[in-house]
Amino acid sequence: MNSTQRWMGGVVLLGGGVLLAALLLKGKDEIYQNELKTPERASQVEQQKPATTGEMVQLQPLTVDVETEKRLLEEQRRAREKAVAEQEARAAEFLVMQQQAEAEAARKAAEEYAALNAHRTGAQQSSDNIPPELIEDEKVKQKRLADEKLSAEKKLQQQKVQQQTDADKKIAEDKRKAEAEKKLAEKKAADKKAADDKLQQQAEEKRKAAEKQEAARKEAEKKEAEKKQAQTKHEADLKKKAEAEKARDLLENGDKQWMVQVALAANEANADAVASKLRAKGYKVTKSPTSKGIRIMVGPAKNREVADSARKKITSDASLGMKSAWVIDWVPLEKR
Structure with a gap:
């Protein structure tokens, strides 16, 4: 009888151990699958980010990426807590059981x-008639179960x-990655700002040079216009003076020329x-043909x-x- 009970107890314990091991393995497998899904989601998020090339691209606000990472971390934490609770x-x-x-x-x-x-006895035995070895086996069994329960706990x-x-390591690693990405984004933003400032400075320098060149051109045009105006005025003055001399001579002598x-x-x-002899002496000579000869x-x-x-x-x-x-x-002749 005692051997039968021991055999049945061993079978129950063996089955329970197998079931516990199966449950533990299943739990670890689920946790492992969740951990595998987490990097996949992180990689998907990384793939959704715009690729960095030599061209200038419009950077997304950093707060969107941080909020996305926080939301993913919170989902991972809830998934782990749910798996542990299950x-x-x-x-x-x-x-x-x-x-x-x-x-x-x-x-x-x-x-x-x-x-x-x-x-064997033909009558109901009381609990006092239970053999001592069975009671002893029951105590050992209870102690063993308590030890197993304590060990399982x-x-x-x-x-x-x-x-x-x-989980803490994972959170710390995710936090470190988020900080690294944040620093990288800040560095990219700073580099982009420096490049924009440099381009703006170059554009400003070009604008100032163009303005200076335009001012010089206008100044040259102004001087040239003033010079032309002065020359035109001088020519006009000379013309007026010549016309005045001509008018005065005409007023004094009319159309006559004393020769x-x-x-x-x-x-x-x-x-x-x-005529050559006279010109050699410095005289101004005029020749005029007539019907009798050359005057x-x-x-x-x-x-x-x-x-x-x-x-x-x-x-x-x-x-x-x-x-x-x-x-x-x-x-x-032309005035006659």
């Missing part, structure tokens, strides 16, 4: 023992501690010879007195050999 519930359920199975085995063993004892506690440690006629040449060659004249003079003085000078010059010269009131 595992604890399964372990508690298994302990209850094991205790029920042990109680049922003990009850069946007691019933079999009572039936066997009743068959310790293992469960150690597992909880280990899971919490892993000193020195010779009347028969042909052009003789006229040129006489050679010196002048014009502004009045008759000047013309007469020139006539006297010419006739008194022996090198010229012009004894006959006279003052005439001569009008050019």
